[in-house]
Amino acid sequence: xxxxxxxxxxxxEGHLQLGGLExxxxxxxxxxxxxxxxxxxxxxxxxxxxxxxxxxxxxxxxVEYASEFRYRNPVIGENDVVIAISQSGETAxxxxxxxxxxxxxxxxxxxxxVVGSSIARAxxxxxxxxAGPEIGVASTKAFTAQVTVLTQMAIAVARRKGALTEDTYRxxxxxxxxxxxxxxxxxxxxxxxxxxxxxxxxxxxxxYLGRGLNFPVALEGALKLKEISYIHxxxxxxxxxxxxxxxxxxxxxxxxxxxxxxxxxxxxxxxxQEVKARKGRVIAIITQGDTRIPxxxxxxIEVPQVHELLTPLVSVIPLQLLSYYIAVMRGRNVDQPxxxxxxxxx
Ligand code: F1P
Numbered sequence: 256x257x258x259x260x261x262x263x264x265x266x267x268e269g270h271l272q273l274g275g276l277e278x279x280x281x282x283x284x285x286x287x288x289x290x291x292x293x294x295x296x297x298x299x300x301x302x303x304x305x306x307x308x309x310x311x312x313x314x315x316x317x318v319e320y321a322s323e324f325r326y327r328n329p330v331i332g333e334n335d336v337v338i339a340i341s342q343s344g345e346t347a348x349x350x351x352x353x354x355x356x357x358x359x360x361x362x363x364x365x366x367x368x369v370v371g372s373s374i375a376r377a378x379x380x381x382x383x384x385x386a387g388p389e390i391g392v393a394s395t396k397a398f399t400a401q402v403t404v405l406t407q408m409a410i411a412v413a414r415r416k417g418a419l420t421e422d423t424y425r426x427x428x429x430x431x432x433x434x435x436x437x438x439x440x441x442x443x444x445x446x447x448x449x450x451x452x453x454x455x456x457x458x459x460x461x462x463y464l465g466r467g468l469n470f471p472v473a474l475e476g477a478l479k480l481k482e483i484s485y486i487h488x489x490x491x492x493x494x495x496x497x498x499x500x501x502x503x504x505x506x507x508x509x510x511x512x513x514x515x516x517x518x519x520x521x522x523x524x525x526x527x528q529e530v531k532a533r534k535g536r537v538i539a540i541i542t543q544g545d546t547r548i549p550x551x552x553x554x555x556i557e558v559p560q561v562h563e564l565l566t567p568l569v570s571v572i573p574l575q576l577l578s579y580y581i582a583v584m585r586g587r588n589v590d591q592p593x594x595x596x597x598x599x600x601x
Pocket of ligand 1: 294295296297340341342343344345346349392393394595596597598599
């Protein structure tokens with residue numbers, strides 16, 4: 256993962272190059288609304304992009320499941336910009352959503368991994384993620400690659416709009432270039448994650464909670480666990496817990512918290528207290544050096560400090576590893592999980 260990110264970031268050293276997107280940058284910068292269509296893991300990358308485009312470029316973003324969008328009668332037209340995200344570039348639902356939006360006059364950008372794929376060809380412009388082949392069915396490095404490219408797009412569009420100062424722009428680029436090394440550092444915790452996986456190998460349910468940019472990461476952590484270990488897992492925004500899922504918490508419920516040091520930190524600490532008060536077993540993903548959360552929870556996994564806007568790129572890694580080890584310990588075929596296809600072409 257780190258290597259595929261490093262390659263892409265070196266290619267953009269000091270300046271963001273987004274290939275075929277360069278000529279369409281004004282269209283993106285002037286958009287009143289961006290509609291993101293995708294499925295599965297790619298949809299989660301879209302949710303991260305929603306936070307980034309809104310935060311950095313102040314553009315209204317809607318993130319749609321392509322599998323729903325294609326069957327609706329969505330309000331979309333010539334002034335809309337659609338970003339379609341797909342690892343395989345062959346997902347039938349995403350392709351159908353693109354065709355529908357195109358027939359209404361929208362401009363379509365693609366973020367695809369597979370060069371020359373059907374989705375890449377159906378778009379007006381786009382950026383390839385160049386994450387290399389995904390060996391397994393479940394997307395992992397494709398997710399980090401998609402988020403990297405979408406982050407670069409959001410930064411570039413914000414700059415084009417004049418919404419970013421030159422200092423912030425430079426700072427974000429410098430921070431982006433530190434990410435591959437920081438991702439590599441998370442792997443130093445692999446043995447610890449393996450121990451936690453061993454303890455929870457036969458759990459029947461899991462809940463994942465996060466706020467802000469870590470909310471899509473919670474969804475992605477739950478999806479990875481479902482996909483490769485077949486354990487029932489739910490991801491929620493931590494603030495939604497009190498609106499229902501809190502009823503599920505007891506001493507048999509493992510709860511994974513995305514609790515890195517960011518603007519939501521104090522609120523996530525309160526959510527952890529709420530779960531501990533109900534005897535939930537908490538695994539917290541925390542920022543290295545945090546001394547507050549370790550005393551409150553059952554297990555911690557540390558990730559390096561990163562710029563707040565880049566958090567998902569590192570906080571997702573321990574969740575991918577946790578799913579991987581649990582699946583292996585349960586004897587699952589992690590590369591070819593049952594009932595899943597790499598490209599869902601129907
Ligand atoms: C979308 C997706 C993947 C998932 C699985 C089924 O694929 O939902 O996220 O891991 O492979 O398809 P894509 O459009 O990103 O290729």
